[in-house]
Amino acid sequence: MPLKNSLKEYRAKLGVNQQEMGALAGVSRQTISQIERGDYSPSVSLALKLAKLCGVSVEDIFQYEEDE
Amino acid sequence: MKNKEFTPKQQENKKEDRKALKGFWLLMLGGFLVGILVGFLSVFLKDVWSAELLNGLTKVGSIVGIYGGYVVVTVLLVISIIMYKKSRREFADWDGEDEEVYNRMDTRVSYVSWFSQLMMIASYLFLATGAYVNLGDKERTKALLDASFSGWVVSIILVLGSMIYGLVASVIMQQKMVNFAKEMNPEKHGSVYDMKFNKKWLESCDEAEKFITYKSSYMAMQAGSYTCMILWMVCLVGMLIFEIGILPLCMVLIVWLVQTSTYALRVIYFAKHPSEVMK
Numbered sequence: 001m002p003l004k005n006s007l008k009e010y011r012a013k014l015g016v017n018q019q020e021m022g023a024l025a026g027v028s029r030q031t032i033s034q035i036e037r038g039d040y041s042p043s044v045s046l047a048l049k050l051a052k053l054c055g056v057s058v059e060d061i062f063q064y065e066e067d068e
Numbered sequence: 069m070k071n072k073e074f075t076p077k078q079q080e081n082k083k084e085d086r087k088a089l090k091g092f093w094l095l096m097l098g099g100f101l102v103g104i105l106v107g108f109l110s111v112f113l114k115d116v117w118s119a120e121l122l123n124g125l126t127k128v129g130s131i132v133g134i135y136g137g138y139v140v141v142t143v144l145l146v147i148s149i150i151m152y153k154k155s156r157r158e159f160a161d162w163d164g165e166d167e168e169v170y171n172r173m174d175t176r177v178s179y180v181s182w183f184s185q186l187m188m189i190a191s192y193l194f195l196a197t198g199a200y201v202n203l204g205d206k207e208r209t210k211a212l213l214d215a216s217f218s219g220w221v222v223s224i225i226l227v228l229g230s231m232i233y234g235l236v237a238s239v240i241m242q243q244k245m246v247n248f249a250k251e252m253n254p255e256k257h258g259s260v261y262d263m264k265f266n267k268k269w270l271e272s273c274d275e276a277e278k279f280i281t282y283k284s285s286y287m288a289m290q291a292g293s294y295t296c297m298i299l300w301m302v303c304l305v306g307m308l309i310f311e312i313g314i315l316p317l318c319m320v321l322i323v324w325l326v327q328t329s330t331y332a333l334r335v336i337y338f339a340k341h342p343s344e345v346m347k
Contacts, residue, residue: 018165019254027274028253030174033167040276043346 004063008036010054025049106301110308121310126208130201134223137194137230144183144190145237151176152244159252170252177249184241191234198227275346289331296324 011021011032018036019029027046034040035050042050042062051058074082155173162169202223203209212220243260246269250256258268270281303317338345 023255028255028277029164030170030253031274031276033165033170034276037167043275046275 003038003041004065005035005038005061007032007050007054007061010056010061011036014054021050021053024053106305107308110305126201129197133194133198133201134226134230136197137191137227137234140190140194141187141230141234141237144187145241148180148183148241148245151180152241152248155248159248173252177245177252180241180245184238184245187234187238187241191231191238194234195227195231198223198230202227289327292327293324296320296327300324 011018014021016024018032022029022032025032025046026049031040031042035042047058047062051061054061155176158169158173162173201208202212202220209220212223239260246258246260246265250258255272255274256269257272258265262268270278273281299320300317303312303320306312307314307317
């Protein structure tokens with residue numbers, strides 16, 4: 001699924017590591033890492049949870065791009 | 069009479085079926101010809117193959133059944149211990165974010181979990197082999213007892229010992245790796261000694277981990293179906309050539325039936341209760 005994201009930048013602004021971010025979002029550290037690398041596209045509920053933690057909207061973190 | 073008009077989707081379906089039908093019929097024809105060949109050969113080769121092959125297999129089985137379990141389990145155990153210790157050393161130095169290191173440790177955890185399952189399966193296999201050789205045939209058992217009663221008792225003890233060795237090694241390795249996985253991923257819960265371990269472990273997995281489990285399970289189910297089909301053919305040949313009876317064939321079909329039916333009934337259930345899927 002073509003989903004670009006800026007989660008790493010927002011996580012850095014929050015000042016938490018992947019483990020801590022995962023604990024706050026209720027997912028594993030590995031899932032946060034996979035999302036940041038673009039290897040995994042989160043569900044709507046997880047995307048909303050991450051956006052709320054970062055204090056921004058979902059569109060600020062995740063951008064949908066069509067395949068060429 | 070007016071010709072039936074097909075909807076665009078029905079026309080697409082017919083086109084797809086026509087495209088795939090040629091390969092399907094070729095496969096059916098090939099299977100039919102192989103079946104006829106095996107059937108004919110089983111009649112001619114029955115007397116030649118069955119006695120000689122069974123004698124040979126029994127001789128091999130009498131050694132393999134006793135010592136095979138110890139060898140296989142020990143090899144798997146040694147490899148598992150090496151992988152476990154390597155992961156432990158890397159975990160002690162891990163900064164908590166290096167993905168390459170995590171992936172290496174995680175891959176080793178998966179392999180060791182697999183090896184511990186193989187140890188358990190191997191211990192069941194070699195118990196069955198040893199039991200068959202020492203107890204499976206009345207005449208052979210009598211011959212073994214007449215040759216040496218103490219030798220026969222030692223064989224039985226060794227066979228039972230190999231099963232206990234395999235099971236203990238498997239459980240201990242699983243326990244070590246599960247506890248290590250919980251240290252790597254603190255949100256995970258469950259003890260291998262708990263009867264509800266699989267349920268508790270899955271509940272502590274997040275959505276991404278559950279996807280991996282579900283996709284892997286689906287592929288395992290497909291592999292199981294193909295395996296059942298192959299085993300059915302092997303049991304059929306065994307029944308015709310080696311007179312192993314119909315029971316093995318029925319066992320394979322029962323496994324196939326349970327697998328297929330569980331999948332189908334679960335699909336029906338989740339279609340009616342979609343909210344249960346993500347739990």
